[in-house]
Amino acid sequence: MTQPLTVAVQMDPLDQINVAGDSTFALMLAAQARGHTLFHYDATALNWSDGRLWAKAHPVTVQRVAGDHFRFGDPVALDLGVDADVVLMRQDPPFDLGYITATHLLERVADRTLIVNDPASVRNAPEKVFVLDYARFMPPTLVTRSLDEARAFLKQHGEIVVKPLHGNGGKAIFHVRNSGENLSALMEVFNQTWREPHMVQAFLPDVAKGDKRIVLVDGEVAGAINRLPGEGEIRSNLAVGGSAQKTELTPREREICAVLGPELKRRGLIFVGIDVIGGEWLTEINVTSPTGIVAIEKFDGTDVAGMIWDAIDKRLKERAR
Known part of the structure; x- marks a missing residue:
């Protein structure tokens, strides 16, 4: 029985x-079922003064x-370094200066309170x-703001995907x-919208068969779902109309997880979702606010939360030694 x-x-x-x-709501339900006391706040509510973060x-x-689905009590000034045992940092991206500042503030109490993810x-x-x-597991990839470089990459690979680096x-x-007929206009819009470079990748036709989300918990595989694009889409994210289905891991995917797992654990990245296309191409390692645990439980019956x-609990016990 945990405390x-x-x-x-x-x-x-x-x-x-x-x-x-x-997924965050599922984590809250699981915490409540274990007898934990929950508090909710928005990242904009963080305050720091005289060494205290509340x-x-x-x-x-x-x-x-x-x-x-929720009931609030009266608000309190919760000292995150004294009153909380765990902080779940689960606000959605964008990964902007607001997000980055929240990590800097939470880092100041991370020696006293377990922040998930670190x-x-x-x-x-x-x-x-x-x-x-x-990169050895990734599709051919270019990070750039240059139209000339993007054109050369398109010529080399035939079809490409362009996406924001922090989308x-x-x-x-x-x-x-x-044909590349809209590439110059697209790069112009991207360069006007974002100051950072953009990600350009070879298009993978296998995306039509799905984009697998694999969840790792403290470096170990917890489960996976295959996300299928909606009609007329190449994007399989559930947030843009993709659908989920039961799946199994390929040998290549197991290899990827075995390589990533120890580093994720070392970094204190307890809840991570990686995305793999075609059973072999790693495209993202999601650490900010990964999702997918409810769908995994639905298909596999695995209690990922x-x-x-x-x-x-294991991390807290190790810290208490």
């Missing part, structure tokens, strides 16, 4: 989530009843940059065919 914990959940407004599929937070209870590691491992450490949820992903809380 009851005080858990602060840093996330987006609760009234805007889909309780049927939201947030105006609401005690909250949750239930899986759409439209009546804030310094989250800051240093943005999804489409961290994955470059594992999320399948937003602003464009398929450019071998419970596995995450078990990993958190």
